[in-house]
Amino acid sequence: MMKELTLRTRDYLVSFGECMSTRIFAAYLNKLGKKARQYDAFDLGFITNAEILEETYPAVAKSLHGDWIDDPAIPIVTGFLGKGWKSCAVTTLGRGGSDLTATAIGKALGLREIQVWKDVDGVLTCDPNIYANAVPVTYLTFDEAAELAYFGAQVLHPQSMQPAREGGIPVRVKNSYNRHAPGTLITKTRDMSKSILTSIVLKSNITMLDIVSTRMLGQYGFLAKVFSIFEDLGISVDSVATSEVSISLTLDPSKLWSRESIQQELDHVVEELEKIAVVHILQHKSIICLIGNVQRSYLILEKAFNVLRRNGVNVQISQGASKVNISLVVNDSEAKQCVQALHSAFFENDFLSEVEEADLRHYFHTKPPKVLVN
Secondary structure, three states: OOOOOOOOHHHHHHHHHHHHHHHHHHHHHHHHOOOOOEEEEHOOOEOOOOOOOOOOOHHHHHHHHHHHHHHEEEEEEEEOOEEEOOOOOEEEEOOOOOHHHHHHHHHHHHOOOEEEOOOOOOOOOOOOOOOOOOOOOOOEEHHHHHHHHHHOOOOOOHHHHHHHHHHOOOOEEEOOOOOOOEEEEEOOOOOOOOEEEEEEEEEEEEEEEEEEEEEOOOOOOOHHHHHHHHHHHHHOOOEEEEOOOOOEEOOHHHHHOOHHHHHHHHHHHHHHHHOOOEEEEEEEEEEEEEEEHHHHHHHHHHHHHHHHHHOOOOOOOEEEEOEEEEEEEEEEEHHHHHHHHHHHHHHHHHHHEEEEEEHHHHHHHOHHHOOOOO
């Protein structure tokens, strides 16, 4: 009808599905005798400006608490939607927007737990489409969940966990189709004493850049110059390994550019970098992220490299990119086979028992003898 579709118009149109479904569901609960009240998030107080603004939380708390005190009813709130800070137009929150709505409400109300319901039994040890033997992870920290989400785990979006993390509220991931499954509980901290590896995430079809300075050793400012180029071009980097005069880093072109412009944009990046460095592009690579207890990274790396060696796989870059993540870069053609072999080694061959036995041997080997004197 309009012969055009602006982003603002698209958000307005897209909002109708969410608004209708919550009205239908609230009406159904009322018909069953369960008193319910429907809310549109943009009227409830969700204010956005590329992200949810702090003013949202007191506004949501005031509306929901006030209505509950006056006339208790189950709140049924549209997910995924908000209201522009200055425009006051309907906005959408993007992928994971309904989870973000839930965690924002949880933070606003200071709830003791937030639940998000999916179609799997929680966060899994790897993608079940890659390896069918994946099993649910019982406990995660917010740090682990964020790394899993950032590197491609589809169950959660990194941004959606932020309000719960700020409010210190646990998030439980449950399965709509198997509601008796315990799911995964995500908390600020957890007991890591028995934890080695939590989950394996595969991010395919990434591009690796090897960037080597053309100047002598000891030339300060090289790293700053490289990353200022990425800042100027508005490019986000996945993982990095550095030395004094060289950098290896990975990009996800599919998140940066359209399929038609990937090669053109990569050429532009290389052209800018070649003003200060020699650059090699390595395409068709995959990142395998080992999410777990990096305090015991020596055990993870020892086991992982043994598995990869037996499978004849070369690793271009490995590093602890965060407190919970070790990243390995392999060829796309070998990636799924690697995930399957690593999952089998860490989760199916009683690896934890091997570790406990090794720790016990180390304890008795290093502990000084005890002398008893009568």
